[in-house]
Amino acid sequence: xxxxxxxxxxxxxxxxxxxxxxxxxxxxxxxxxxxxxxxxxxxxxxxxxxxxxxxxxxxxxxxxxxxxxxxxxxxxxxxxxxxxxxxxxxxxxxxxxxxxxxxxxxxxxxxxxxxxxxxxxxxxxxxxxxxxxxxxxxxxxxxxxxxxxxxxxxxxxxxxxxxxxxxxxxxxxxxxx
Amino acid sequence: xxxxxxxxxxxxxxxxxxxxxxxxxxxxxxxxxxxxxxxxxxxxxxxxxxxxxxxxxxxxxxxxxxxxxxxxxxxxxxxxxxxxxxxxxxxxxxxxxxxxxxxxxxxxxxxxxxxxxxxxxxxxxxxxxxxxxxxxxxxxxxxxxxxxxxxxxxxxxxxx
Numbered sequence: 001x002x003x004x005x006x007x008x009x010x011x012x013x014x015x016x017x018x019x020x021x022x023x024x025x026x027x028x029x030x031x032x033x034x035x036x037x038x039x040x041x042x043x044x045x046x047x048x049x050x051x052x053x054x055x056x057x058x059x060x061x062x063x064x065x066x067x068x069x070x071x072x073x074x075x076x077x078x079x080x081x082x083x084x085x086x087x088x089x090x091x092x093x094x095x096x097x098x099x100x101x102x103x104x105x106x107x108x109x110x111x112x113x114x115x116x117x118x119x120x121x122x123x124x125x126x127x128x129x130x131x132x133x134x135x136x137x138x139x140x141x142x143x144x145x146x147x148x149x150x151x152x153x154x155x156x157x158x159x160x161x162x163x164x165x166x167x168x169x170x171x172x173x174x175x176x177x
Numbered sequence: 178x179x180x181x182x183x184x185x186x187x188x189x190x191x192x193x194x195x196x197x198x199x200x201x202x203x204x205x206x207x208x209x210x211x212x213x214x215x216x217x218x219x220x221x222x223x224x225x226x227x228x229x230x231x232x233x234x235x236x237x238x239x240x241x242x243x244x245x246x247x248x249x250x251x252x253x254x255x256x257x258x259x260x261x262x263x264x265x266x267x268x269x270x271x272x273x274x275x276x277x278x279x280x281x282x283x284x285x286x287x288x289x290x291x292x293x294x295x296x297x298x299x300x301x302x303x304x305x306x307x308x309x310x311x312x313x314x315x316x317x318x319x320x321x322x323x324x325x326x327x328x329x330x331x332x333x334x335x336x337x
Contacts, residue, residue, distance in 0.1 A: 020197070027204045034208050038215040045222050052226060086284075130284045132263065135241070143240035147230075147263040149285050162219060165286045166226035167263045169237035174244060 040154040047122045048152050048164050051108050054121065055101055059146050059168045061094035064138070067177060072098035072113075077177060079136045079144040079170060089131040089146065103129035108150065127151040127161065135174065144170040217319060224296060224315035224326040227279070227286060231300045231313030232330045234265055239332055241266070249334040250309060257301040262288040268300060295319070307334035 005013075062080055065073045072092045073081040080091035088102035098113040106125045109118040129150040135142025147167045153159040235253060242249050258269035259276040263285060270276075273288040279298060282291030301312040314327040 023201055027201065027208070030205070030208050034211050034215075038211065041215050041219055045219060049222060128284070132285065134264075135237075141241070141244045143237050143244060145234070145237045145263075147285060160219070162223065163281065163286075164223055164226055165230065165263075167230040167233045167237075169233045169240060173240060 037154075037156065040156050041160065044124050044152045044154050044160075044162055047124050048150075048162065051121045051150075052148065052164060052166055055108075055148060056166065056168050058093050058099060058101075059089070059091065059148075060171045062091040062144075062170055063094060063096065063172065064174070064177065065092050068096060070096070070098075075137060077138050079138075079174060080133055080146065081136065082131045082133050086130045086132065087128075089133070101129075101131075122152070124155065125153050125159070127153060138174055138176045143174050146170070213320070217324060220295070220317050220319065220324065221326055224317060224324075225328070227296055227298055228313045228315045228326050228328045230263060231261060231298050231315075232311055232328060234261060234263065235268060235300065235302065235311050236330070236332060238266065238268065243336050249307075249336070250304060253302055253309065255302050255304040255309070257299060259297060259299055260288060261298070261300050262286070268302065308332070 059080070064077055064079050065071060065075070066077045070092075073090055075081060080089055082089050084102065088100060090098065090100040093099040093112070100111050101121075102109060102111070102118075103126065104118065106127070107120045108122045108126055108129055109120045111118040127150075130148075132147040132149075133144065135144045145167060147165065149163070149165040151161055151163045153161045238252050239249055242251055252267035254268055256269065260269040260271070260273045262270065262273075262276065262279070264287070265272075270288065276288035277297045279286045279294050279296045280288065280291040281294050286294065286296070295317045297316050299314045299316065301314075303310045308331060310329065310331050312327060312329045314325050316323055316325045318324075
């Protein structure tokens with residue numbers, strides 16, 4: 001007689017197959033989920049380090065205002081100026097151009113005097129951007145110091161929020177002119 | 178002799194299942210490690226900028242000393258301490274009783290206000306003649322393991 005599968009054998013076989021494929025599918029899915037998370041995190045890290053390095057370089061090399069007869073800031077012979085409740089910093093860059101960084105529409109944007117429009121530096125969501133400066137005038141006998149702090153979040157359903165901060169000391173000595 | 182139809186023995190099934198399980202566990206371990214690695218790399222970037230802040234503040238104190246025409250290394254103690262934040266004008270900053278871990282006040286990482294963060298920053302200064310070596314190390318804990326990120330800078334008294 002030609003042997004056929006019994007019902008029990010069939011059930012066991014189906015059960016085992018679905019168990020195995022379920023496990024494999026689970027691993028595959030969690031792999032995809034993990035990859036998505038890592039890419040989202042990577043995007044935030046890339047942009048955060050770019051924006052901190054770029055702003056850091058510009059702020060380190062900032063020039064004192066008014067020395068070349070051109071005025072970018074309200075104060076006389078100041079190094080930089082914070083406005084909009086700490087959300088904006090303006091300064092004269094190494095090139096002698098008026099330059100500013102500020103917070104707008106959940107982005108960090110920059111504006112230079114020869115830009116027609118402000119240029120966003122980030123595309124991930126920024127929750128806040130704060131600048132704190134001290135020693136920015138030349139009479140205070142302190143070397144200018146700028147603290148940058150911001151929070152960025154990942155593009156996910158449950159976003160991870162990351163708080164970055166660094167402090168920059170201006171490279172040109174703030175001697176009195 | 179009858180040719181009996183062979184079936185799997187229990188041992189064979191156990192062997193197959195255990196090999197399968199080893200594979201599954203390895204894969205899931207790999208994925209867990211991936212997620213953990215992503216988290217660590219995030220904290221490393223934050224720590225790197227906090228460590229940089231430590232160096233920049235010491236440098237800022239040196240430059241301020243020059244502007245004030247005082248000894249270039251005054252207000253910078255040749256010691257190891259946690260007490261230094263973005264407002265500090267001296268190291269160690271005796272305005273604070275401690276700074277381990279760093280706190281976050283809603284806007285800035287600092288020594289005195291707000292909730293405790295997972296980060297702490299240890300700054301070491303050692304001095305030579307017209308030269309000082311600064312090491313800024315940020316520590317943080319993740320799943321019970323302490324990680325660290327360290328940067329080193331040598332400052333000179335180059336100003337005549």
